[in-house]
Amino acid sequence: MTAPKKRRLWFTISCAALLILLLNYQPIQHYISVVKNKQVVTADSALDEKSRLQSLIEQWKEGKEEQPVDAVVDPTWKAIPGYNGRIVDMEASINKMLAAGAASPEMLVYKEVPPAVSLKDLGAQPIYRGNPKKPAISFMINVAWGNEYLDSMLDTLDKHKVKTTFFLDGSWVKRYPEEAKKIAARGHEIGNHAYSHPDMKTLSTQRIHQEINRTQEIIIKTLGIKPTLFAPPSGSFNQRVVQIAHDPFQMNTIMWTADTVDWQKPPPVYVIRKISGLMGNGVLVLMHPTSTSEKSLDQLLTIAKQKGLVPTTVSEVISSNRIP
Incomplete structure (x- = not known):
């Protein structure tokens, strides 16, 4: 084997040995462990936060949702149109609060519920x-x-x-x-x-x-x-x-x-x-x-x-x- 080839081989072996030593060095192992644990904690925290917000929203939506009103034919006013009800959109509300980094009853997101009987049905x-x-x-x-x-x-x-x-x-x-x-x-x-x-x-x-x-x-x-x-x-x-x-x-x-x-x-x-x-x-x-x-x-x-x-x-x- 020529001298240049020998030098390249020893350089490669030395780098590999150094890398093995570094990976087994306690501070490095500790850092890797912390990063992995932080990822797990972050995921768990997100789930906990969503659960917390869901519980809050269940409380906040009390008295705020409304049933739809059907269209009717009144003896005096004849055809009276219906009126959509509303319910809290749980997923949209949670996402809005997570994005804002805050939560309050004013941030609830609603979706409309149409009546069973509409004006055209009359x-x-x-x-x-x-x-x-x-x-x-x-x-x-x-x-x-x-x-x-x-x-x-x-x-x-x-x-x-x-x-x-x-x-x-x-x-x-x-x-x-x-x-x-x-x-x-x-x-x-x-x-x-x-x-x-x-x-x-x-x-x-x-x-x-x-x-x-x-x-x-x-x-x-x-x-x-x-x-x-x-x-x-x-x-x-x-x-x-x-x-x-x-x-x-x-x-x-x-x-x-x-x-x-x-x-x-x-x-x-x-x-x-x-x-x-x-x-x-x-x-x-x-x-x-x-x-x-x-x-x-x-x-x-x-x-x-x-x-x-x-x-x-x-x-x-x-x-x-x-x-x-």
Whole structure:
């Protein structure tokens, strides 16, 4: 064997011997043992922490979970939507608390439980209100005239960061497509208010179809939106009207809980006093683009919020979704 090869062989043997000595050296063995034990302790601690949090959450969720409320047909209010219940999501709550490194009842995570009976299960029924447990209200606006007040009302809604529902007369959309586009562009929900503001309950079946269908067509053509809500002009309807809106047009017929009667031009202070006294969970307030409503809307929205209500669209009020 050559000298260089011998030197390489002795170097390799020396390194191996040194490594064996180091691995058997007590401090090194102790360090390895500590690292291994720490890993075991950490895993055990995580399990213990999850168990501790689960026990806390079981205590904290007492009285905080709610059963869902079924939709019903009421003798007075007709179709009343259901309202989702809520239960604590144990896994999501634990993960949230572990990630935050803190735990409190305010950090509980919930998931919604839908009712066994929903609004769609009730069939063709008029709707006058949302569920009495839902802290939401809608200031819905029927439009067949009153263009001069629209911009101001839209600005007030923007000021309060509120989206509501505008029920549009089909002939109005045809005459004023840019005004209709302005409403939709602000993010408001669009509903069907028939075509020529007729007394719907006096119409033939064919004419009811025509009034609803022409409005659907002009709204779809002008705005690219297909309404799912129908508000009969002047609140005039019968079961035939409700049935036709429901099938074939797949729309809910919407009435109201509280009426501003703003078309009679009452003083704004009268409307504010009247409607503020009627505000509550699930209330639908009927308005038009009138001078009275223009001057009342800002204060009505403020009062609604002070009462803990969320002003929103009709679709949201009548849905079973919970308000955060």
